[in-house]
Structures are given as C-alpha cells and as structure tokens.
Amino acid sequence: MVSEQFDRCHGILLQYAEFLSSAVTPSTYVQLVPPLEDLVYKYHIEPDVAFLIYRPVMRLFKSASSGEACWPLDGNEEGEPVSCDDMILHGDSSQKLIMWSDLLNTIRTILPTKAWNGLSPELYATFWGLTLYDLHFPKDRYDAETKKLHDNLKQLEDNSDNSSIAISRRKKDKERIQDLVDKLNNESDKHQQHVASVLQRLAREKDKWLSSGPDALKINMEFLQRCIYPRCVFSMQDAVYCATFVKTMHSLGTPFFNTVNHIDVFICKTLQPMICCCTEYEAGRLGRFLHETLKMAYYWKSDEAIYERECGNKPGFALYFRFPNSQRVPYAQFVKD
Template identity: 35%
Template sequence: HDGTTISMWLTALSAFCGAIYKKYNIDLTGLLQYVANQLKAQKSLDLLILQEMVHKMGGIEASEEMTKEHMEAMQGGELLRAEAAHFGQVRVTKKAAQRLKETLLESNLAIPLCLLIAQQRNCVVYRETENNHLKLVGKLYDQCQDTLVQLGTFLALNMSVDDYVRRLPQLGSLLSDYHIHADVAFFLARPMFAHSINSKYDELRRAEKNSKNLLPAQKTQKYLEAVRLVMTPICESVRPLCAARVWEDLSPQFFATFWSLTVYDLSVPNAAYEREVQRLKVAIQQTNENRDLPASKRKKELDRCTALMDKLLEEEKKQKDHNERIMARLTQEKDSWFLCRSAKLAKTETITQFLQLCLFPRCVFTATDALFCARFVQLMHNLKTPNFSTLICYDRIFCDITYTVTSCTENEANRYGRFLCAMLETVMHWHSSKKIFDEECANYPGFVTKFRVGNQPSENNDHVDFENYRHVVHKWHHKIAKALVVCLESKDYVQIRNALIVLIRILPFFPVITPL
C-alpha cells in the first residue's frame, strides 16, 4: 500500500490472476494456500487476489452499487436472484466456477478461508494498522468484509447444502471455539437453518398417516414444531454470548430468530417477479418475430424462455407459502421476545439491547441486511410485539447519528445510509396522511407513550396522535441535519466522506424541511 490506498500494482496483479485462472486450466491450490498462509500471519492485503478470483471465476462481485431493481430481486428466490441480480456473467463462468469450487473443497480450504477472513476482520484494526492512515484501515476492513461475503455467497450457491452443512462447524463451535463474531457466524450458518427446518418439516409431515390431505392449519402446526426442534439448540448456543442480565430484557429466542432470518423470509418481491416475467414475454415475442433465426434455434430459445417463466412463477408461489409459514412462526413467538422487568425498562434497556446486539451490527453487514433490519423493525410494529416501543426505537436511531456515521468504514456508511433510507421511507409513509397513520399506528403498542406494568389496561391518551407524530418526525429530520452538519464541519476526512455517502443514500426522503 502507499499510505492511504492499496497500491495500483497489487490491484492490477490481482485482476490479472483472476483473468488468467479463469481462462486457463491452471492448478489453483498454491495461490489459495498462499492467501490462507498470509491470513494466518495476520496479513490481509493479499485478500485482493481471492476477491478477484471469486469475481472472475465465480461471477460474484462485491458491489455496493445496486439499483432499486437489483435490491428487489435480491429478496427473491434463487432463480430470481440469478436472473436479475447477479453482477457477474454467471453463464459464461460455469466451468471456471466449478473448477474454483472443486479446488477449494479438495484442498480443504473452503471453510478455513472463511474462518480465517472472519478472524482477520476482527483484529485487522489492532494488528495490521498501528501506524497507518485511518482511510487505509477502513479499506482493509472493508476488503476483509467484502471478500468474506463474496466467498460465503459463492460457497452457498455452488455447494450442495448437505456438503455445506457437513463441512461447516456447528454455530456454538463457531462462536466459542473459533471466536467468530455473531454477525459472521450467523451469515455462514444461515443456509443450514433453513435447510434443517425444511427437512424436519418434511419429515414430520411424512410421519402423518394421511400426509397428502393435511389441512393448512395442520401443516402450519408441523412447521412450527420443526422450527422449535431446530432452533431450541441454537437459542442455547447463543446464551454464553452475553451476560445473564442481558437475557432478562431480550430473549435468546428473539436473538436467534432475528439473526437466522433473511429478507427472503419477510416478504415476496412481486414487482421483481412481474418485471422478470414481462421481460421473458417480450423475449418470446421477439424470438417469434425474428425470421432470420433457424427453426431449431428459435424452438430452443422459446422452450428456454417458457420453462424459465414457469419456474419463476412456481418460485414466487413457493416464496409466498414460505412467507405465510414465517408469519405464523413470528406471531406465535412475539409474546416471549421482550421480557419486561419494569415499565421504565421497556422504554430504555430493551431498546438499547436490541440496537446494540441486533440492529447496528447487522444493518452494516451487507446491503440486503440493511434492508432486512428496517423491514424487521416495521414487522415487529405490525405484529404488535409486547414491550417493544416502535417510537422509542426510531427515536434512538435518528436522534444522534454522528457517532454511528463516524465509526463506519466507507462501505459500512453506504449500508447504513440504505438502512436509514428504508427507515425514513416507513416514517414518511406514516407521516403522509392521517388515514394511514390511524390505520397502521394509532392503537398499536409501539406508539404508546406511557408504559404500564403487567396487564394494566392502556388508556386512549397513552398513545401518540397524528399531530404529535408529525412534530416528532420534524424533530427527527432536524436532528439528522444537525448530526450531519457536525460531521461535514469537522476537519476529519472519514467523517466528511461518510456524511456525504449517507446523505446521497437518504436523498429520496431527506431533506424535506425548508429551512432545516
């Protein structure tokens, strides 16, 4: 590196490695082992080589520049993600991706590389950068994070789930033996949870005598039973992460649920499916009209488009059914998420633990995680979760973002901006009309201002009304402006850069007040 950035020669050499290994069938083991050895020696600069190899050979790019359409597609099933959201030319790199996967598995480096990158990410700030510029420290951290997500995504897409489950250590082992932080441990283990729950669900259904004719309610019951059997050990393995008093505010079950779900579980991106189906219909029409195309080729292309369209519609239905089961699960769980010790603590401690252990670590992990966090807060509100104050949660997030913005790396600021934008979207939706506010907020426990112990009934004046809510939103906008001005007026490069990144991300909903 040259003080503040990674040297051009290393960037060019890494790109060259990626391109040459993609084009020619050269043994990859030596280079992958070299990267692993460098990580063992606590040097992460050479991760750039791995990043380029996974990008060029696997077709998976670590990119923050995702459009709204890409983000929507990323919330769908595997097929929708592959069709609409992959940045790399996936079709071109099938052979190369297969070669990279086989080398990683045969040399037994797939999971060790993930774990080494995760461990290096945790210590990069302390070990590699004592005398370096803060800008470079952020770059190295981002490189660890991006390569980890890229490699993890590549393995989850290209390995069979059974193989993946067999090779990856159990969650408890990741957390305690390998000292991996919860955000990474759950990122790596997430494909296992969904697979285990679905396998157990199928097993329980088949065990029934009349399994073909089960009623929807019976199927839901079987699913909830499968979730309980799979998630109970997970809840136990997260207990040692925090002091006992933390679990007095926030249950281990909630922690495990929050970290194990993905944005795929929360809603169906109907618009993205519709867009993709329309695109295929246009392609079919154009193929039919193209008289220059030989009949055999035309038939082949028409068959491909029709089959893909059917698969997408099937995938959309499958995701809708899955969503309904997830909602049944969350509805059943929500009453035991936040354990209220006293009325006052419901306002402060519970929200603090939620922000500290769940929301802040996850909203800067990936762009889709940022979206997940905003959606999950809205979902908790919609479910009328007991002892959870939506109002205080939003208030704590918006009231002083100076420290959060300052402590982000450049890529994290991008994700944090996405998170704030999604949160502001909900806030402004409720702000847009009294009718919407009355329907979606007025009598919800999330908008209670006076907290009462136990089962004391709440009164009408305990809730925030629309006019008061509008004043609160005005205050939030003012606070965001104030915090970002502090960052912009500081003489620190990182603060100024991060503030600008966040401002660009929240542009659709900020600023709306003149003068601020």
C-alpha cells in the same frame, strides 16, 4: 488505510461465505461448519460473523415428530404449527444430536446476562437466523420480469419473417422464453408461500420475544445494540433486512417493542456516533438502513388514514412503553415530532 483493508477483507469473507453455502449441499455444509458454540468460543469469532457462517445450518432444524417442516417455516404438510421446542438438527447421522433448545442455551451465553432482561434468546435466534428472502416478497420485481418475458414473446409473434430457418429459430426461442416464464411463476409462488409461512411462525412467537422491565426504554436500546447495529452495516442486503425486520415487528404488534422510540433513539441519539465508527463501506450500508427506516416513517406520515390503519392500533405507537395497550401516539403529535 486500516479501514480500507478491513472493508477488503470483509468483502472477501462475504464472497467466500456465499460461495460455500451455494457450492455444497446442505448436508455437506453442516459437516464442514463447526457448532455455533465452537465458532464463538473455540475460534473466537464475533457473533455477527458466526451467524453468517451458521445461518444455513439453522435451516436444517426440523420437527422431531414429522421431520418435514424446516425452520423457519411454520406448519407441516397437514398445516399444523410446529413448535421450535420440537426441532432437532438433521445433519449427518454420525454427528451429535442437537436440539433447538441446545442452540438457545448456547445463545444465552453469547451476551451478558443483563442483556436478557428485555431480550429473549428466541428473538436473538430469529433475528440472526432469518434473511431478507424470509420476510420480503418483491411482487413488483417478479411482475416486471414476467412482463418483460411476455413482451419478448409478443415480439417473436410479430416477426414477419416466414422463412423455415426463422420459423425454427422462433419456435426454439418461444419454448425457451415460455420455460423461463413457467420457472419464474413457480419461483414466485414458492417465495410467496415461504414468506407467508415464516410470518405465520413469527406471529405465533412474537409474544415471547420481549419482556417488560423496570426501564422499558432499555429494551429498544438492547435490541439496537445487540441486533440492528452489528447487522445493518454487515452488507447492503443486511441493511435492508434490518429495516424490514423492524417493520415486521411493528406490523405483527410485538409487545413491548416501541417503534416510535426505536426511530427516535436511532436517528437522534446513536446515528452520529455510529457514523464516526464506520468504515467507508459500512457508512454506505448504514445510510441504506437509514433510508429504509425514513421511507417507512415518511409513508406513515404521508396520510392520516395510512397512519391510523398501520400504526393507530399497534403497540409500537403506545404512549407508555411498559403498557402496550395504553393510549396511542396521536397522528398530529407524530407528524409534529
């Protein structure tokens, strides 16, 4: 009964947050939402919910020098990389000026001090600030929708009714569909460029996300506990996002992030306790995250050539966690385990 009520309230929260972010302009939204520090400490909101509310505000951080590139994009109009250290929040002129470093300082106070032994505030801010739109370009979906529209155009052209009314109607329908095709192509190009720019920034920043410590195994556990677990059960889209973010960290070759250990700890050590702590809807989202994680692992397992291309030279498959450039896990051992 309690879990059902929690799921119902959580669903309303997601709907309200989505409505608020889409119903008002970004400049208005930043005036309505309190600073992250107030959300966490004044209103005592959990970090995962606080970032759900504050995430649209993070996209208003722009370069202080040029004022062009918005986080998390990388580069200004001249294509020059823009450092986060140079970013300020562009909101209402009457509000206090907030630097990106101020946001990181607030984030440092959210977690216990020991959590930062391996994690960095930069990784925490990046993980909680990004969305699936930033990391994944669904090319197949765009192509399928474009093909569907072209098929509709072809059907109109094949129509043999040559009456004046039919011709007039076909002309209007063609113009409407062609307009949709143009909009879809523009959206596709914009999305593809957006993802490429975000990945460019992540590739530039990945080296300072994690740091080696006396117990390198705790790095993955901290990342799971502070980032993956709270967000993968937050919504179905967040579940897919978490798996995509892990895959991105692996593909970028993030130092000290061990992909093999991440999968092992999640499935073999923490999955069962998590299921016992989930509500009905949270269990479904956790299942989606598990599905996406296993799909990634089975893809690597399906062929040795794929494994060597995508895993053989990545730090995520290093045998020794503290040494990202050490010997890699052989394909035979990965398949066996």
